[in-house]
Amino acid sequence: MRITFATAEFSPLVTVGGLAAASAGLVSALRRSGIDVDVLLPDYSSATDGIIETIELDVPIWAGPAVVKVVDHPQAGRIHLVDAPGLARSDPYVQPNGQGWLDNTDRFMRYSAAIAAYVRLSQPDVLHLNDWHTATALADLDPAPPTVLSLHNLAYQGATGGDWLDLIGPRSRHYEWWGGTNPLSGAIALADRVIAVSPYHVSEITQEGQGFGLEEPLRARGNTLGGILNGIDTTVWNPEQDPHIAERFSAADLAGKQRCRQKVVDEFDLADDNSLLAVAVTRLTDQKGIDLVLPLIELLDEIPLRLVVLGSGDRMLSQKLSAAAERSDRFAFIDGYDEALAHRLIAGGDLFLMPSRYEPCGLTQMQAMRYGTIPIVTAVGGLVDTVPDLDAHPRTGRGIVMSDISSTALVSAVHRVVRRCAGRKIDTLRKRVMSIDWSWDDPASEYIKIYRDISN
Known part of the structure; x- marks a missing residue:
């Protein structure tokens, strides 16, 4: 044929x-x-x-x-x-x-x-x-x-x-x-x-x-x-063979993921504590909903959480994110796109933020799960097909689905996932999402x- x-x-x-x-x-x-x-x-x-x-x-x-x-x-x-x-x-x-x-x-x-x-x-x-x-x-x-x-x-x-x-x-x-x-x-x-x-x-x-x-x-x-x-291309997005990350890892041996997280913390001079690290790799457009993280940034000390955003696009949003990064040692923003850095962030993150207003399919949530990084998503498009909610589906859930598309819902979702991922529970969830065939x-x-x- x-x-x-x-x-x-x-x-x-x-x-x-x-x-x-x-x-x-x-x-x-x-x-x-x-x-x-x-x-x-x-x-x-x-x-x-x-x-x-x-x-x-x-x-x-x-x-x-x-x-x-x-x-x-x-x-x-x-x-x-x-x-x-x-x-x-x-x-x-x-x-x-x-x-x-x-x-x-x-x-x-x-x-x-x-x-x-x-x-x-x-x-x-x-x-x-x-x-x-x-x-x-x-x-x-x-x-x-x-x-x-x-x-x-x-x-x-x-x-x-x-x-x-x-x-x-x-x-x-x-x-x-x-x-x-x-x-x-x-x-x-x-x-x-x-x-x-x-x-x-x-x-x-x-x-x-x-x-x-x-x-x-x-x-x-x-x-x-x-x-x-x-x-997704599972040969390019493969934590066992990825040349871009600090240390390779697998679902059977997650030690390398912790070192990848520490590498990101050190690279962006983030607060060095045991709180979860959230990342976002995205375009700065209305569709992607990254403006919804601005109120979350102000609450990072309370949750507690650290956050790194990589993306380019809307100039006004970029300026707001840059200003927020200057005020906080728990948030970093990189204006632009770099493929190797995207790999490092996804490998090092505990959570992946994807608060899209519109998402026909989405690829980065699959890439994140391939690396054991738990997605927080909205209930739109392909995100519904790929990320069942942990609370609604305790045995098969893969992440947290926001109740609506708002900053309040994003903050609530982060609180939920922080509670769900306490202690060793996150490793069990990592292994679950890493076992999915996204090829x-x-x-x-x-x-x-x-x-x-x-x-x-």
Whole structure:
């Protein structure tokens, strides 16, 4: 079976958010299962080295010229880089000033036209599209191969003016949306299967007011809309082999985790006592809810707790966190992102804070549990599927679920977990969460079943 897998991000070549890790993780697992996968990715850097083959694409005049550069990447494997007007940029989505590129819709519709041209040329058994960046490919494919559309973040839809309806292809009427063009709504209507990135998220996005305006077309899909939980790369996130952490450890021998915690305490000059260490690795956006930790910081002496936050994004929130860190020896804030530091924090933490307001799947809570770091989460999206509450499920619980999305609920959740994790109880819980298989093997099997169902 041969799959064409089109995405806007693919780790480690292009990483902005969870789409990159999800794309790379699934493709790697599919290839291990014997599936032949052609990965299509925009050529953001205008690659000139390591090109094995160049394929000219027959695209509409407005979308071209376009070519595919086939390269073998040492980590990602074989990748088909799409070179079309406007795709090459320093960042896939945003300008240096933080604002989105003004021609993002044009760029990714050209990319989608190139995807359609490649599909006509290569005739795959199944086409797998990801998010709005690839969605208008189906407008230009008539007939189209059996198609899966994965929804990683429904909040971004690429909606634009109605003039695009005359350009994108013979099935463009499906993309008409309130007088304009909506790439995602059209692909939701045309794909054979639509897959959200967690089962619980399906129930969210089909409820009025939670599907970012697309509730009706999503509900219309019936049983062809489903949810498959993402996995994580368990070779990269492996406490027994991790090169970034102070000492490696396992569920059978947790001594190294205590040394990892001490390393974090020393690195950030935190109060050196026996209180629990909470960490957060996140983006500073409203979606991630990190603003909710500000009142918690003022209570760290009373709880007691120590906290380290690693993240970048909103400047005002960053300033508030930096000011709080200057006032406390129980809190540290690092403005930015560093992969090795993320590993050190997750390995050294006792608790992992994830107070998201919206989380289609979430990956960092899985990474945290892989390292025996207990998550505190909100009851949204994939967090519901991955973190049953300890009090509600004493034998199978994996963390603490906040009663609502508020600072008060976060403080209450921290108090609950501090009580639950007293003494040696936390080691029992660590071993429980470390035993869970978060790999891509099961999700890949579910996708393969869907590929076979729709291609037959």
